[in-house]
Amino acid sequence: MAKRVTILDVAAEAGVSRQTVTRAMNDMGDISDATRRKVLAAAERLGYRPSRFARNLVTRQKTHALGLVVASFRNPYFTELAGDLVEAAAERGWQVVMASSGTEAEAINLLSNQVDVVIGHFTGPDEELLAVAKGLPVVRLETPSALPGVHSVEIDLRSGVVEAIRTLRERGARRFGMVDSSYSEEIGGVYGPSPRRGWFEEEVGDQLTAVVRGEESISGGGRAFARLMERHPDTDAVLMFNDLMALGAVQSAHALGIDVPGSVRIVGVDGLALGEAVDPPLTSIAMDRKGLTAHTLDIVEALAAADFARLDSINRVVASKMLWRQSA
Amino acid sequence: MAKRVTILDVAAEAGVSRQTVTRAMNDMGDISDATRRKVLAAAERLGYRPSRFARNLVTRQKTHALGLVVASFRNPYFTELAGDLVEAAAERGWQVVMASSGTEAEAINLLSNQVDVVIGHFTGPDEELLAVAKGLPVVRLETPSALPGVHSVEIDLRSGVVEAIRTLRERGARRFGMVDSSYSEEIGGVYGPSPRRGWFEEEVGDQLTAVVRGEESISGGGRAFARLMERHPDTDAVLMFNDLMALGAVQSAHALGIDVPGSVRIVGVDGLALGEAVDPPLTSIAMDRKGLTAHTLDIVEALAAADFARLDSINRVVASKMLWRQSA
DNA sequence: CTGTTAGCGCATTCAA
DNA sequence: TTGAATGCGCTAACAG
Numbered sequence: 001m002a003k004r005v006t007i008l009d010v011a012a013e014a015g016v017s018r019q020t021v022t023r024a025m026n027d028m029g030d031i032s033d034a035t036r037r038k039v040l041a042a043a044e045r046l047g048y049r050p051s052r053f054a055r056n057l058v059t060r061q062k063t064h065a066l067g068l069v070v071a072s073f074r075n076p077y078f079t080e081l082a083g084d085l086v087e088a089a090a091e092r093g094w095q096v097v098m099a100s101s102g103t104e105a106e107a108i109n110l111l112s113n114q115v116d117v118v119i120g121h122f123t124g125p126d127e128e129l130l131a132v133a134k135g136l137p138v139v140r141l142e143t144p145s146a147l148p149g150v151h152s153v154e155i156d157l158r159s160g161v162v163e164a165i166r167t168l169r170e171r172g173a174r175r176f177g178m179v180d181s182s183y184s185e186e187i188g189g190v191y192g193p194s195p196r197r198g199w200f201e202e203e204v205g206d207q208l209t210a211v212v213r214g215e216e217s218i219s220g221g222g223r224a225f226a227r228l229m230e231r232h233p234d235t236d237a238v239l240m241f242n243d244l245m246a247l248g249a250v251q252s253a254h255a256l257g258i259d260v261p262g263s264v265r266i267v268g269v270d271g272l273a274l275g276e277a278v279d280p281p282l283t284s285i286a287m288d289r290k291g292l293t294a295h296t297l298d299i300v301e302a303l304a305a306a307d308f309a310r311l312d313s314i315n316r317v318v319a320s321k322m323l324w325r326q327s328a
Numbered sequence: 329m330a331k332r333v334t335i336l337d338v339a340a341e342a343g344v345s346r347q348t349v350t351r352a353m354n355d356m357g358d359i360s361d362a363t364r365r366k367v368l369a370a371a372e373r374l375g376y377r378p379s380r381f382a383r384n385l386v387t388r389q390k391t392h393a394l395g396l397v398v399a400s401f402r403n404p405y406f407t408e409l410a411g412d413l414v415e416a417a418a419e420r421g422w423q424v425v426m427a428s429s430g431t432e433a434e435a436i437n438l439l440s441n442q443v444d445v446v447i448g449h450f451t452g453p454d455e456e457l458l459a460v461a462k463g464l465p466v467v468r469l470e471t472p473s474a475l476p477g478v479h480s481v482e483i484d485l486r487s488g489v490v491e492a493i494r495t496l497r498e499r500g501a502r503r504f505g506m507v508d509s510s511y512s513e514e515i516g517g518v519y520g521p522s523p524r525r526g527w528f529e530e531e532v533g534d535q536l537t538a539v540v541r542g543e544e545s546i547s548g549g550g551r552a553f554a555r556l557m558e559r560h561p562d563t564d565a566v567l568m569f570n571d572l573m574a575l576g577a578v579q580s581a582h583a584l585g586i587d588v589p590g591s592v593r594i595v596g597v598d599g600l601a602l603g604e605a606v607d608p609p610l611t612s613i614a615m616d617r618k619g620l621t622a623h624t625l626d627i628v629e630a631l632a633a634a635d636f637a638r639l640d641s642i643n644r645v646v647a648s649k650m651l652w653r654q655s656a
Numbered sequence: 657c658t659g660t661t662a663g664c665g666c667a668t669t670c671a672a
Numbered sequence: 673t674t675g676a677a678t679g680c681g682c683t684a685a686c687a688g
Binding site: 332334335336346347350354378379381382383384385386387 | 680681682683684
């Protein structure tokens, strides 16, 4: 690769000092129109591009960047989250860098010298995050953090699960089933059943028919739902692990000739806008995503104000609330 | 804001030289375990975070970043595109920074000192892009570019539109309608009807019933579709501007008791994975998104190899091909 | 194993 | 209106 064209090359080419080049490149005034043109022409001739690193270094980093780690772009939850975050971040003058490849550790590593802080629905323990982040502050979504340097916005899904089941009962449901994610199995079974499954079983009590596990995708959700209904045809309400899988359940019910919500009520989790697009529109335990992004950015700004030093854990909580559409 | 903690502060605190601090922070070897601990402790005590700009400056920028400008995160097309791009980019060692706020010019401006090149479905002319990008290379998606410094990956949608209509005819369709995007009206009517509308009308000929315009959203598509069918109930095939709007059309047809594809065949554009989630699954003119991202990254790497100098336009073309699902 | 010397490429003082 | 010095914070190359 050829040696980089620097401001000095342009200065030489134009026969002026480097200052004059800076002035011309940044529309700074205090420069005659003639020299500006001359400099700009020289810059273009040489194909000059100012180094963004040198510039940011000397201007004392006025623009910050946060890294968002997502498990998969195939799940609209993450893309909707990313959208919200990018928009909210832009309003506060932050840029968002995305990463999704491989493991959490790899993603964080990739991000580590591009951003000031990393954010994500991390599954690993705080210690592990701290180790891979090497001092880079971390904000974990969904689950609370404890160690300094790791902060969190917890999502209170439990109250949503409880509310969902109680209301389903009021609407006549008596036989509850659930489709959990098989994710934990895939990664070696380190993680047990999802917390939401625990809350579900606790609240449902002896009205439980069964919990089956499915892959986190539309079709995976559909297959798991079909399996559940085959084994327990008397099930009249199903909690799906998330909206993505619930979409598959609605589709699957249709294919099996099962009436929704007449025979079975279906509830998802996440509150995706996408749930509107299916028929019947999906009822969901929605997390307050506006609040989620707002709290996240609050934390991130607090970290920025402290120059990204390792602060004691900042923890926030956002609520979940039922989004009753037509599937339940 | 307090003065930033630098490597020198840590060196002083630990009683070593700055180089030793570097070695400790970067696991570099050639350092005793004792001093490493000492340095790390000092760094933590002071809350030291290496400046990513200074580091990248001196290491000669080995990692690049590209900026992706999207019109809206509400349209799954962009989120699916973003997902593809982030994954493909990661494989080649690139980071992706996203922006969506406000106008194209604003988004490019925000990105300008964070990335090495910007990419997006830009609607403005090359001249305008060049002006706002200030020398930052631009890759425009969908439409071809001509000026040096602006490159492109064109999407050949025309052949897809033609193929769609011909096959629809083979399947018995005789009365064609279309729902176009109202976007161009909203921004002052500077842009005429969409090119895909032109190709549609040309191919359909006198079998056209009507073209109506709708807002680019699920509900907007649904309303426009309903309007079209109300005015021209004999329409038996409809091309929707994109899949997002087509989703609304399928939903609307269902609500109106119109059988799809029995009474009306519905075709979208984009080939979203999401089209699988509705009933009936959406037929679509799919662009080759794998090819799109691959070509884009090829261009981007060519630009990097030239140190992001202003190269003559690089233009690539990707095909579109029909994705026959059940709605048509 | 540790410290010293040199830049990386730019913008912000100051002088002229 | 222009130019000369200075430093942002870090790592690479060399020294010891």
